[in-house]
Amino acid sequence: MGHFIVRRLLISVPVLVLVSLMSFAVIWLVPGDPAAVFLDASATPQQLAQVRHQLGLDEPFHLQMLAWYGRILHGDLGRSILLNRSVTAAIIERLPVTLSLTALSLVFAVVMGVVAGLLAAMRHGGWADQSIMVLALIGLSVPEFWLGLMLIFAFAVRLHWFPAGNFVPINESFAGWWQSMALPAFTLAAVQMGFIARMTRSAMLEVLHQDFIRTANSKGLPWSVVVTKHGLPNALVPILTVIGIVTGGLLGGAVVVEQVFSLPGVGRLVIGAVLSRDFPVIQGTLLFVAVIYLLINLIVDVLYAVVDPRVRLE
Amino acid sequence: MARLTRRRLLQAGATASVAGIPLAATAQSPAPRRGGTVTVALVQAPPSLDAQLTSAQVARDINLHMYETLYARDENAGVVPDLAQGADVSKDGMTYVFALRPGVKFHNGKTMDAKDVVASLERFRKIGLASILLSGVDTMEASGPLEVTVRLKKVQSNFLDTLSSPGTPLAIYPAEEAVKDPKDFKFIGTGPMKFVEYAPDSHATLERFADYVPNPNYTKRDGFAGRKEMFIDRAIFRFMPESGARTAAIKTGEVLINETTDGPTAKQLGGDPSVQVLKLLPFALQIAKFNHSQAPCDDVNFRRAVTACLNAEETMEIAFPDIYKLDGGLVYGYSPYYTKAGTELYNQNNQAKAKEFLAKSKYKGETLTFIVDNTRPPMDTATDLKEQLGQIGIKIDIKVADWPTVSTLGFKPEGWHFWTHGLGIEPYEGPAKLMSIWANGISQTKDDPNIDKLYADLLAELDMDKRKAIFAQFQTYMYENAVVIPLGNYGMFQVVSSKIKNFVPYRIPRLWGTWLEA
Numbered sequence: 001m002g003h004f005i006v007r008r009l010l011i012s013v014p015v016l017v018l019v020s021l022m023s024f025a026v027i028w029l030v031p032g033d034p035a036a037v038f039l040d041a042s043a044t045p046q047q048l049a050q051v052r053h054q055l056g057l058d059e060p061f062h063l064q065m066l067a068w069y070g071r072i073l074h075g076d077l078g079r080s081i082l083l084n085r086s087v088t089a090a091i092i093e094r095l096p097v098t099l100s101l102t103a104l105s106l107v108f109a110v111v112m113g114v115v116a117g118l119l120a121a122m123r124h125g126g127w128a129d130q131s132i133m134v135l136a137l138i139g140l141s142v143p144e145f146w147l148g149l150m151l152i153f154a155f156a157v158r159l160h161w162f163p164a165g166n167f168v169p170i171n172e173s174f175a176g177w178w179q180s181m182a183l184p185a186f187t188l189a190a191v192q193m194g195f196i197a198r199m200t201r202s203a204m205l206e207v208l209h210q211d212f213i214r215t216a217n218s219k220g221l222p223w224s225v226v227v228t229k230h231g232l233p234n235a236l237v238p239i240l241t242v243i244g245i246v247t248g249g250l251l252g253g254a255v256v257v258e259q260v261f262s263l264p265g266v267g268r269l270v271i272g273a274v275l276s277r278d279f280p281v282i283q284g285t286l287l288f289v290a291v292i293y294l295l296i297n298l299i300v301d302v303l304y305a306v307v308d309p310r311v312r313l314e
Numbered sequence: 315m316a317r318l319t320r321r322r323l324l325q326a327g328a329t330a331s332v333a334g335i336p337l338a339a340t341a342q343s344p345a346p347r348r349g350g351t352v353t354v355a356l357v358q359a360p361p362s363l364d365a366q367l368t369s370a371q372v373a374r375d376i377n378l379h380m381y382e383t384l385y386a387r388d389e390n391a392g393v394v395p396d397l398a399q400g401a402d403v404s405k406d407g408m409t410y411v412f413a414l415r416p417g418v419k420f421h422n423g424k425t426m427d428a429k430d431v432v433a434s435l436e437r438f439r440k441i442g443l444a445s446i447l448l449s450g451v452d453t454m455e456a457s458g459p460l461e462v463t464v465r466l467k468k469v470q471s472n473f474l475d476t477l478s479s480p481g482t483p484l485a486i487y488p489a490e491e492a493v494k495d496p497k498d499f500k501f502i503g504t505g506p507m508k509f510v511e512y513a514p515d516s517h518a519t520l521e522r523f524a525d526y527v528p529n530p531n532y533t534k535r536d537g538f539a540g541r542k543e544m545f546i547d548r549a550i551f552r553f554m555p556e557s558g559a560r561t562a563a564i565k566t567g568e569v570l571i572n573e574t575t576d577g578p579t580a581k582q583l584g585g586d587p588s589v590q591v592l593k594l595l596p597f598a599l600q601i602a603k604f605n606h607s608q609a610p611c612d613d614v615n616f617r618r619a620v621t622a623c624l625n626a627e628e629t630m631e632i633a634f635p636d637i638y639k640l641d642g643g644l645v646y647g648y649s650p651y652y653t654k655a656g657t658e659l660y661n662q663n664n665q666a667k668a669k670e671f672l673a674k675s676k677y678k679g680e681t682l683t684f685i686v687d688n689t690r691p692p693m694d695t696a697t698d699l700k701e702q703l704g705q706i707g708i709k710i711d712i713k714v715a716d717w718p719t720v721s722t723l724g725f726k727p728e729g730w731h732f733w734t735h736g737l738g739i740e741p742y743e744g745p746a747k748l749m750s751i752w753a754n755g756i757s758q759t760k761d762d763p764n765i766d767k768l769y770a771d772l773l774a775e776l777d778m779d780k781r782k783a784i785f786a787q788f789q790t791y792m793y794e795n796a797v798v799i800p801l802g803n804y805g806m807f808q809v810v811s812s813k814i815k816n817f818v819p820y821r822i823p824r825l826w827g828t829w830l831e832a
Binding site: 031048082083084085090093094145149152153156157160163164165166167259260261262263264265268269271272275276277 | 514554
């Protein structure tokens with residue numbers, strides 16, 4: 001197993017180099033000048049040049065790239081132009097919000113998605129199967145910003161069950177955190193829930209038609225035991241793959257959901273940075289999110305190996 | 315030396331009309347009540363709470379509750395003393411001696427003196443975002459415990475305008491904070507509220523500064539100056555980018571002031587007794603710029619054809635329904651410099667005249683580029699202008715991008731012919747700021763010696779009446795030569811809970827002078 005993990009880690013290195021190059025290239029590829037964000041309509045070209053100089057944007061390409069690699073090799077993602085603080089600190093401040101949102105959404109998506117998928121597979125062709133698949137399709141099709149606003153309208157404005165978007169850190173109050181996170185996490189989970197439910201259903205249907213299931217049935221085992229003990233473990237590999245992909249999707253979706261629910265997470269940081277061309281923040285968060293994705297993929301690969309010994313042996 | 319006090323300045327601006335600013339306050343309570351927390355929804359997080367380092371509107375919303383300046387703007391944007399008692403200006407206009415208000419306390423308990431003022435202005439000159447504002451200053455010194463003397467390199471008639479600018483405020487900090495590295499700066503000012511906490515992208519909390527002594531020279535709230543009495547104990551500024559979430563929060567009572575909302579939401583909330591929908595008009599002047607470096611916009615006949623053709627009323631009605639005012643003045647109606655000079659050429663809507671000018675122009679039927687940022691009103695403005703100009707045969711291609719992209723392109727001499735956007739703070743601050751946009755060819759991307767001369771004349775002229783005459787000349791020149799297309803003033807809707815009393819819309823959601831009902 002150790003060799004397997006080391007091999008997977010080594011494979012990640014070229015990916016990281018490529019992502020870091022792409023992160024650096026952002027500053028040259030995206031139109032718009034961060035210096036312009038600081039200045040108003042009466043700014044002179046001299047002022048613009050002065051701000052560009054202060055921000056180091058007038059340095060030659062190769063010098064900027066060398067400085068970028070020099071910094072990231074020391075674990076320094078640079079300094080935000082607009083926030084006037086280190087990018088690492090800005091990300092770390094906001095990370096708990098995004099991680100807790102993603103984690104709660106993942107729990108919602110996996111638990112509800114897998115249960116719904118199992119139920120649909122077990123009631124294949126029946127009204128429960130049809131209803132679940134229709135709901136899954138709706139979940140997949142509804143845009144997150146629209147669903148978020150509808151949930152705010154229903155549960156915050158009408159029913160007053162949840163706040164309209166006031167984030168409470170978990171260390172301040174668990175109940176407050178749960179209240180502030182429930183709607184955003186459900187919104188974020190809705191799309192992925194549908195995805196997991198569909199995948200679980202199709203993986204289970206495939207497994208349930210295998211010979212060993214028929215054997216288990218013919219042994220007279222209860223159907224619930226057949227499904228949970230023999231069916232589900234064998235359907236886990238494709239489900240795990242989907243969960244890995246879904247986790248990435250949740251991180252991406254968090255950008256929209258954080259905006260709608262006014263959550264102070266990494267997604268808000270990225271949107272603000274893109275709109276103001278705060279390049280160090282864009283570059284830093286791009287690299288940071290890439291590392292998270294690689295870690296998620298690594299964990300999923302390790303789990304494959306745990307669930308399916310054939311992967312280890314390959 | 316002529317003493318420039320609040321009274322003299324007010325007299326100078328006596329012709330100002332107050333009609334421009336909506337003075338209809340929220341429902342009055344018989345007596346102010348102290349206490350309570352007010353949550354204000356802002357559209358985004360401020361880049362910085364260090365007032366000298368940002369010009370963002372959202373930063374101003376918070377910072378101008380914490381920090382004060384030597385001079386400030388009154389309700390009609392007139393320049394009046396705030397932390398200063400007044401200024402003695404030498405006859406040659408080169409030396410300003412500021413007498414400071416005694417007994418002003420910083421939030422750290424220290425009493426403000428001349429050293430703090432000099433250190434703060436020096437800091438601004440060194441690292442302030444708009445450090446160029448003080449580039450005309452030769453020396454600054456603490457000439458007494460409560461006296462600061464500033465000598466200029468040359469006459470700068472807008473020097474007090476500069477000191478009172480809310481754009482990037484020349485905020486006064488304690489000297490020991492002013493000399494610190496900006497990243498170690500503690501948010502300490504002299505304002506009626508003091509800093510409590512800042513949660514990035516979430517909220518900023520301020521609380522009433524118990525030792526604040528309202529300026530005794532005033533009897534009432536007046537713009538960014540006046541008597542700043544805080545009745546509210548605590549203010550939480552929440553950063554909520556999503557309009558729907560802000561509306562939901564004000565409906566649930568989580569938020570008591572929504573800085574801005576759109577027209578349809580304002581209409582929808584109009585019948586809700588728990589909130590009041592207020593208009594802040596004017597908030598900005600919508601303009602369409604020509605790129606004078608590019609043919610055919612370098613041809614005055616072409617520009618005149620465009621301005622003759624346009625129906626500004628139609629454009630404003632489409633882009634800013636229910637929240638616009640047709641006004642050809644380049645500064646707001648309440649400014650002492652406001653003039654109608656040249657405005658007979660505003661909103662002409664005369665296609666026959668436009669075609670005559672077009673026939674004499676260089677335009678040969680080519681497609682021209684109209685750049686615009688991706689927010690709704692400017693896009694609607696561009697679309698309507700394209701339609702109107704299409705009727706006299708001018709072909710336009712609209713290119714939409716986000717603000718950083720458009721604003722980078724818009725200062726280059728190539729790649730565009732037209733650009734529309736709003737000017738908010740410039741018409742508010744007055745002629746010098748407004749004229750600086752076209753001085754040195756900045757906005758039209760090509761030098762215009764006539765504009766440069768008028769701008770230089772204005773800066774060198776100390777007499778108010780003569781400055782007014784220069785500005786009238788400038789406005790006439792802008793219209794006669796179709797340098798730019800002024801389309802009209804637009805405003806914004808603000809939503810305020812009925813629990814808030816005595817709130818008057820202004821350029822920031824001003825909390826001093828307001829209170830919560832019992």
